[in-house]
Amino acid sequence: MSSHTAAEVLRYTAFSADPAGGNPAGVVLDASRLDDAAMLAVAADLGYSETAFLTAPDGRGGYTVRYFSPKAEVPFCGHATVAAAVALAERDGPGALVFATPAGTVPVTVVREGGELRATLTSVEPHSEDIAAGDLTEALAALDWPAAGLDPALPARIAYAGARHLVLGAVSRERLADLSYDFARLEAFMHRLDLTTVQLVWRESATVFHVRDPFPVGGVVEDPATGAAAAAFGAYARELGLVPQDAVLTLHQGADMGRPGTLTVELRPGDARIRVSGTGTRIG
Known part of the structure; x- marks a missing residue:
């Protein structure tokens, strides 16, 4: 032992x-x-x-x-x-x-x-950066996504709030739901760019988003609810002016895996750090 x-x-x-x-x-x-x-x-x-x-x-x-x-x-x-x-x-x-x-x-x-415990974490200082065109092409190839599957209103960027995530906007909920990717190829791509997850995002409304996070570098096909990526996404959305400086965003994740979860992302004016909150409970 x-x-x-x-x-x-x-x-x-x-x-x-x-x-x-x-x-x-x-x-x-x-x-x-x-x-x-x-x-x-x-x-x-x-x-x-x-x-x-x-x-x-x-x-x-x-x-x-x-x-x-x-x-x-x-x-x-x-x-x-x-x-x-x-x-x-x-x-x-x-x-x-x-x-x-x-x-x-x-x-x-x-x-x-009530009967629930809710935790709120405050991220480290976030930032985001452009992704090279060739790297974006490789990401799409590994995901088996056509370029037409991207939402031009959500530009591809690498976002950081403690870990690095590639944010890609999905043009529709159907596009987001259809996740079938080349595990080894995406894993190699992510290692090369030091990415923790790829965050796939579909925007339902002004402040509501649906997200999925392939996580081959962690040894799992998909992460059901990703707090670090949620924080990075909040910083990304604010930096690009997609949401107000004082927005509260709701991210739905895990439904496609049968493990629905809800992440709340809070942005505060004059404070670069992102707050991510959610409930939690013991398993069995």
Whole structure:
């Protein structure tokens, strides 16, 4: 038996109050005795797209958090952040937390709304950048999308709010629903551009979007609810003037996988950082 069996692995879903919805994450509230190999082994054994590993260096509400997919460590993961915060709130009560992540400092607050716990994370400083024409062509080829499948109102860009995501706008809900891609080809493309997910977006209305996130670099075909990509998308939408400076956006994700979840993205004037919130609950 390897040493990682000593760690208690909790299972939570994020961005849904229903254990069958949202995005499942592993949570280890005390990972102080685990080395990198053990953390990767726990994440691979669990098989969820991400597991969060916490250590409490100061005993005063601050936590160091690392995130592992079944294949590799990632710098930041939104849904595992929400899952970990909800787990801490169930243990210690709602309140304010500070997570020191490889991407930077992420404050998280948890409140109780009725019978549900809702966590809000504040992203690191976001930014976005253009994607080269040749890279966009390769992304579309790997996804098996025609150029006509892109929504010209949502320009292709790489957006960052703790991790890098390629944002591509889908011309219709039907285009978004039809996800069948070349896993190895998209994985290689994403490694070359250091992308965590590709975020496919269809705009339903001024503030409502439907999103899907292929995640081959994490070893899974699709991520059911992606908080880091939601934060990056909020920054992207504001930077391009697609939404007001003080918008609250609703992102629906996971429905096509049978795991519906809802992510709330809040933009505040004069504050570059993006707030992403959602409910969470323990699984079984």
